[in-house]
Amino acid sequence: MTLDPTLFGEIDPPQRLLMGPGPVNAHPRVLRAMAADLLGQFDPEMTGFMNQVMALYRPVFGTENQWTMLIDGTARAAIEASLVSLVEPGDTVLVVNFGRFGLLLTEILTRLGARIETVSAPWGEVVPMDAIADAIEHHGPKVVTTVHGDTSTTMAQPLDGLGALCKAAGAYLYVDACATLGGMEIAADRWGVDVVTAGLQKCLGGPSGSAPITISDRAAERIFARRHVEQGIRRADIADGTGPRIPSNYFDLAMIMDYWSEKRLNHHTEATSMLYAARECARVALGEGLEQRFARHRKAGAAMTAGVRAMGLTVYGDDAHRMTNVTGVHIPDGVDGEAIRTAMRAHFEIEIGTAFGPLQGRIWRLGAMGYNAMKHKVLLTLVALEACLTAAGHKVPLGAAVPAAIAAWEAA
Template sequence: MGPGPVNAHPRVLRAMSADLLGQFDPEMTAYMNQVMALYRPVFGTRNRWTFLVDGTARAAIEAALVSLIAPGDVVLIVNFGRFGLLLREICERIGAVIETVDAPWGEIVPMEAIAAAIERTGPKVVAAVHGDTSTTMAQPLAGLGALCRAAGALSYVDATATIGGMAIETDLWGVDVVTGGLQKCLGGPSGSAPITISDRAAEHIAARRHVEKGIVRDDISNGTGARIGSNYFDLAMVMDYWSEKRLNHHTEATTMLYGARECARVVLGEGLEARFERHRRAGASVVAGARAMGLTVFGDDAYRMTNVTGILIPDGVDGEAVRRRMREDFEIEIGAAFGPLQGRIWRIGAMGYNAMKHKVAITLGALEAVLRAEGFATPAGAGVDAALEAWRA
């Protein structure tokens, strides 16, 4: 019950036990086509280029950024937590010129501040995180794509922590590239990363490479002369593999594809709106239960992620001792924190297969028992009662 990875759905684990197929077997390529179709509604898009990057969620993040950005490009990063800092680090390694528009941890960046930063910096790419599990905040993104297009910039969003649990509206937001991961709200293991790419971004990615007589050469048409700095993460090449051409790029992670396919089938079988509502109830229940126990919830309620809740560690309580007791006495894992929040908050996740009423209630009941054992006075049963009431609301 931490910020991810979380328990995988049993159907996903069963799907991953199937035998392997060759990467060009017609049954395998049919599964690839199914994956593309299944993830379009999950991303809220009609993008033709919707597929998987083999690797954890960070693989898709890096593939997106290294394929969009050339050395010397100005990149504006919407930064409100640890994963905004990750975007910055990756872009620095590419050789981009970094600009940021920032908010304190526990807040979000207002869209008008993003608009002003775009006007001030003239970026080629604007990169943002949708839900940053380090702060438990969800950045509003409506209107981001329009701002970027008006400025001639491409847009990228990391939706690793929210896809499958909160609405991802790629087309409505007008965002060019969005990436995700399986290990949080999608209810799968880490190791495969869904991605969707607009036609506009796909054209930009393809234009960075020039092929003549089968030899990839530096593209000089855009004036940069910059070759994409990765073979494995070169989305132009990966897209060829997922196209009708089926050009060999790498050996597809067959077992992960089975798992990713089943994740999407589970999500769409439940229904997106029903799934988002279940995550909303789960998050609201954790918040209500924590407050009923006399604990303080971190961050701005107006922009809280539905699937991860930050709880301030009370004065005089050993936060790591609580986490250890939760794990040893109840076999429940809750999360610690990063950066300026390290040692200050716990993070409780209720997402995917774990966004269930009974799992939230069991977790809060265990937390109450542990807190009392650690000397923190909390009303007996208040957290569970409040959580159950919030679930019904």
């Protein structure tokens, strides 16, 4: 079969403003970094860049952990690498669940053969710390897992104090911070989190495809202890049929850590362009200043929330625990939510998000994160939403959203 290579033409996507729950528009500096020349995976320049990435992400994660690096793959790759490397079949794992991505942790752990216990909150709320403490005491888990900011519900789970509870119980704490790293504070060391993972495509303002991770020394000991019992034999060389205790090759964190260490033991070919992207994401974040960056995300979230409320719309969830970078908005009765999303793309080239599970068709999710957590982008989104709702016959107070958003931005 012969295919004319000109049939599809050169890629020329629309210049869309991505104001949903992620991905968002990548920072131009990140895109430029990705165009740099490729290097061999063991080139001293390349391994130097790897070491720089490790150093750059330590302050982003709020840690001094030696094992701070990248997993090649989307944010979910780092989630799976963490769980497959920490959890053995039959281990009791407590899932702190308050949304779609807590359910994802449960689904992955089910595949690993874990004994899963859950402590949950209704969607739109977070799990109280005393309920988590009771669940830890009752179930005695080996690992406790949770999400920091769950974009499905737009809620952020408080984590301060959870690490101490886990350590006192002899449990390891894993946190998925995909939606918050770079936009809300992550204090891995202060909070006592053993493993934290994330992605580039949200508050860090990069493309999906590389997943930052940090691993405490305590968790590293657990992971390295899961090597084959016969010391000195590489897992890849084992031919006696027993196989490795970490039941994945690609997601074996012990092997990946060997690759990122000074040993440089071959595991995979590093995704060079994505490493460049991750490096530049961290440089942009640290160059801005983390506190200033967190403040910018707070301002953007406050402005978005104030603007939609000024339109007479209802914001979803508990105000006290709302993520700063994603706002849930109830779709008004009689309004076709998908038709509004389509109109915003067609007329304004702006994308906002739909929802999952029990919230599907009930809320929109409006994001303002990373390179898009800017006042003018929030205002453009609000103007577009107001215009599309008006065109659809839904009455809103015309012109009220923008002044409210500006006032909220300045006050936050």
